[in-house]
Each structure stands twice: as C-alpha cells, then as structure tokens.
Amino acid sequence: MTARTELSSTDIKSQIHPYTNLALHETAGPMVITKGEGVYVYDDKGNKYLEAMAGLFCASLGFSNSRLADAADRQMRQLPFYHSFGHKANEPSIRLAEKLLAMAPVPMSKVFFANSGSEANDTAVKLVWYYNNAVGRPQKKKIISRFRAYHGVTIASASLTGLPNNHRDFDLPIDRILHTECPHYWRNAQHGETEEDFATRCATALEQLILSEGPDTIAAFFAEPIMVSGGVIVPPKTYYAKIQAVLRRYDILLVADEVICGFARTGNMFGSQTFEMHPDMITCAKQLSAGYLPISALMVNDKIYQALISESKKIGTFGHGFTYSGHPVAAAVALETLKIYEDEHILDHVRDVIPHFQKRLQALAGHPLVGEARGQGLIGAVEIVADRESKTPFAPEFGVAAQVGVNALARGVITRALGDTVNMCPPLITTKPQIDLLFDGIESALNDTLPMAKT
Structure with a gap:
C-alpha cells in the first residue's frame, strides 16, 4: 500500500x-x-x-459501518456499473425499488433513481410538466414552493429553493416557479394569533396566490415536511391539513421533499407520516444510503405513471435519465442501509x-x-x-x-x-x-x- x-x-x-x-x-x-x-x-x-x-x-x-462497506465491496466486485437505459436493469436497483414502494407512506406506483436530492426534485419538476401535457393541460405548469424552502441547487430545484443567496446573481428563479409564505409561527405570526389561526392564514395566502395566477395554471406544490435547511421550520398545528385542502380544491399535485426528513429522522419512517401528508410524488436521498454513496429516488403514484406511459408511447421513448440512475453499487448500499434500519x-x-x-x-x-x-x-x-x-x-x-x-x-x-x-x-x-x-x-x-x- x-x-x-x-x-x-x-x-x-x-x-x-x-x-x-x-x-x-x-x-x-x-x-x-x-x-x-x-x-x-x-x-x-x-x-x-x-x-x-x-x-x-x-x-x-x-x-x-462495516456492513455498508462490505455491501459496496461485494457489488463492486460482481457488477461495478451498469445503466438502466433501453430496458436494462440490475438486481440491486430492482430490489431497492421494490423495497421503497413497500415502505412508502402512501401508495406509490414506480421509482425513478437519480444521484442527489437536487436531481430527484429537478426530475419531479419535469414530470409535473410532462404529466400535464399528457393529460391535455398544457397551461397548468406553474409550481409553488415556499420562502425559506430548500429543494436543491440544479436550475429548477434551486428555483424552488426559497433562499435569496441561492438566487442572487445566478439569474434565478426561472419562469413558472412561485413562492408562498414560510410557515414559521414564532417569526411570522401576528400578535395574539394561535398556531391554528396562523396555519389558516398561510393556507388562505396560498389560495389567494393560486386564484391570482389562475388555478388552471398551477400544477404542483413542493413541500419539505420540516423546512430544515431554511432554519428547521416545524409547521404549525393543522398546517398541512389546511394546505392539502386547498390543493385538492384546485387539482394541484403535492410533492413531498423527504430528502432530509425521510428514514426515521422525525420519529416515523417518513416525515409525511409525522405530519399526515398525502403526496403524489416523494423525493428522497441522503439517509437512503446513510450518505455512503450518492443515490436518490423519486416515487410517483399510479396516476402520474399512467401519464408517463401514454406520453412515451406517443413520443416513442421516455426521454429522461442519468448515466448513474440506479447505479448497482449505490443501490446495493442503499438496500443494505434499509436492512440495517430494520435489523438494528x-x-x-x-x-x-x-x-x-x-x-x-x-x-x-x-x-x-x-x-x-x-x-x-x-x-x-x-x-x-x-x-x-x-x-x-x-x-x-x-x-x-x-x-x-x-x-x-x-x-x-x-x-x-x-x-x-x-x-x-x-x-x-x-x-x-x-x-x-x-x-x-x-x-x-x-x-x-x-x-x-x-x-
């Protein structure tokens, strides 16, 4: 050596x-x-x-953790790389997808693998647009995030991020990305306002934004269960119940960014369970592999997956993917991580x-x-x-x-x-x-x- x-x-x-x-x-x-x-x-x-x-x-x-090191070593020696393009697959990514669907806090249909939370959220943005084209709603494309949110640093995910230094001099956010109120009760509540009243005001502000833009133009709402990188903003009581009622009223998708909150961090396997969120898509990364190798996942429900099928049939392909999507070594480590969560x-x-x-x-x-x-x-x-x-x-x-x-x-x-x-x-x-x-x-x-x- x-x-x-x-x-x-x-x-x-x-x-x-x-x-x-x-x-x-x-x-x-x-x-x-x-x-x-x-x-x-x-x-x-x-x-x-x-x-x-x-x-x-x-x-x-x-x-x-030696189990994770051993999992990487075994897979590296057996199949160190293969892609998922053109009907190809590898066993670790297949098993990992099955495991994630079994663990999902709400019914999900399919899993798309990427390499970071930013890529997973960026993919979710693309699929929101792709979905609405597939169902004949080409104007329903705007996406709402929140001030102080953090969703990543790719061009689309950094636009979703609601932190000024992620936008300054990067010419962000891009068009069709909007931001609504940050649900920070201690900082933003009015004098004498209860948590429940503040949550109502946040939901009302969201609805007003939707109405001012036009409900037929708003496609999705992105939310971290807890806004961690924005300062660990824990939502006030009744917040997600009221937000989700607004989204349902105007047929707007909910994307749960579980990149930090996922995998036991909040006291449940997913933050969506802790706050009773019912998302149409879920992004996860970070603790998916315990940080040992880069991997992320986007889970989509069947409504969205059926739209992907119809569009790829029309176009002849699903024109999205990364060289390292479902990388066998990263997937093997992630699968072992999930096993350790259970075994230990x-x-x-x-x-x-x-x-x-x-x-x-x-x-x-x-x-x-x-x-x-x-x-x-x-x-x-x-x-x-x-x-x-x-x-x-x-x-x-x-x-x-x-x-x-x-x-x-x-x-x-x-x-x-x-x-x-x-x-x-x-x-x-x-x-x-x-x-x-x-x-x-x-x-x-x-x-x-x-x-x-x-x-």
Whole structure:
C-alpha cells in the first residue's frame, strides 16, 4: 500500500467548495477530515469531533459501518456499473425499488433513481410538466414552493429553493416557479394569533396566490415536511391539513421533499407520516444510503405513471435519465442501509432518544442569545437574536450564529450555522450520552460567543 503523503497548501486549495466564502477560503483553507468512527470524525491533526450534523443531514449510521462497506465491496466486485437505459436493469436497483414502494407512506406506483436530492426534485419538476401535457393541460405548469424552502441547487430545484443567496446573481428563479409564505409561527405570526389561526392564514395566502395566477395554471406544490435547511421550520398545528385542502380544491399535485426528513429522522419512517401528508410524488436521498454513496429516488403514484406511459408511447421513448440512475453499487448500499434500519431497530432507537434530544434542545431557549429553540425528532435548531423580546436579529455582518458554530468546533462539536440559526441533526445511532456531549458543546459555544455578541 502506498503511504499517504501530506497535502500541500496548493493541494488543499484546488477545489471550488460548495457553500463557502471563496474569498475567505483563499486565506483560511479547508478543515481536512481524514477518518470517521461511529458518530465522530477526525481531522488531519488528529482532533476528534462529534458530528452533530450527520455530515450534511445524511450519515444516519455514522462514519464506520462495516456492513455498508462490505455491501459496496461485494457489488463492486460482481457488477461495478451498469445503466438502466433501453430496458436494462440490475438486481440491486430492482430490489431497492421494490423495497421503497413497500415502505412508502402512501401508495406509490414506480421509482425513478437519480444521484442527489437536487436531481430527484429537478426530475419531479419535469414530470409535473410532462404529466400535464399528457393529460391535455398544457397551461397548468406553474409550481409553488415556499420562502425559506430548500429543494436543491440544479436550475429548477434551486428555483424552488426559497433562499435569496441561492438566487442572487445566478439569474434565478426561472419562469413558472412561485413562492408562498414560510410557515414559521414564532417569526411570522401576528400578535395574539394561535398556531391554528396562523396555519389558516398561510393556507388562505396560498389560495389567494393560486386564484391570482389562475388555478388552471398551477400544477404542483413542493413541500419539505420540516423546512430544515431554511432554519428547521416545524409547521404549525393543522398546517398541512389546511394546505392539502386547498390543493385538492384546485387539482394541484403535492410533492413531498423527504430528502432530509425521510428514514426515521422525525420519529416515523417518513416525515409525511409525522405530519399526515398525502403526496403524489416523494423525493428522497441522503439517509437512503446513510450518505455512503450518492443515490436518490423519486416515487410517483399510479396516476402520474399512467401519464408517463401514454406520453412515451406517443413520443416513442421516455426521454429522461442519468448515466448513474440506479447505479448497482449505490443501490446495493442503499438496500443494505434499509436492512440495517430494520435489523438494528433504528426507528425504535430514534424514538427512545428523541425526548432527551428535545429536552436538551428546549433547555437552550433560556439562553440570552437564543430567540427560539425548535425542532422535531432528531432535528433541532436555535435561532440567534440580538434581542429576544423584539426578536431582533443581529446584523448579518456580525456573523454571530457563524461564530457560535466556530466556538462549537473549538469545543469538539461540528454543527452548521445557516443564516441566524445553528442547526443540529446528529446520526440516528446517537446515544443519550452523546446527545449530552452535543448540547454541552453547543451551550458552551453560546456562552463563549456571548461577550462578543454583547459588545
């Protein structure tokens, strides 16, 4: 085996890093992670960190699961690649599709595989348009997402994303993508408004948008069960019941983005179950393979699949797909991931540790820098504010939430600051003692940041 050589300063600055201040990166450089073990990772200096974000909401089984490594090795040696074009298939992708359909929270007909949540959501947009052409509604093409939503970074999925920095100077969003209110009760509710009243107002605003655009032009509504990357926005009580009533009234498809919420994260196998959503399409990724290999899936109901059949018959083909759709190694790892969830009773474990996680999260609500502590399942966030009573945020240039993340790192905890929030989304295998380590680190980081924030 060739010995690993030390990386030079040129080596570590040879990439364009996603979601990174590239100007700052020129001088700061990256933190190089070299090893993972359970819920911990190690940098190239030997420092150990508790990974409170499961990487990017995905490493559900931690960073050293041998069953997943073995599954990849076996499949790599048997059939390292084959495509799904032109009536071809491989056994792992067939079995994975069957497994996903059996697990789906509502009846689904078929599965399309891609390589990322962005690609799955991008495909869903294309199929929404394709479907409405097939059923003779060529004007019913507009898609509604929400402010602060996150659905990906391809051109269509980034347009669905409702975060300004994903649009600025990328010339986004594209035409036919609309946004409605973010259902953040703490931030957006009016004085004296109950959660139920706020949910009614959100549904009314959605209906008004539909009516102003014309119901015959609105095709679909995209929604994450919890808006995680937008700040862990948990919907208010009755929100999805009222939203879905509006969608049914105007024959509008519901696409559930389960890329982060899927596979036990919210205390059910799918976030759609937690919030009683009944989608026509479901996208999933991340924890589908525990983050070990890139793979995503789009599940569609039979109404949509029948339209795909009729259009491909008319055209002569279904003109969409990726070289790596249903990649056999990625599919084998994903299939093994789902088996591990069952064999090791991961959902039961998650339900057992959720109360402790949420108790420790809510204990941070009393900190002087925290306006709101919010979460559901094994997802949480604290919103950093300059003044709790008025909910006034710090000026962005102060970077206070980012500083909390820096201080947490110094305490051995990796989290992620997104705007004014500090997010937590640990691996599903996290234990109660590790949850205590996580929140002890976050609390210390808040205390470390307080003097800087109050000057």
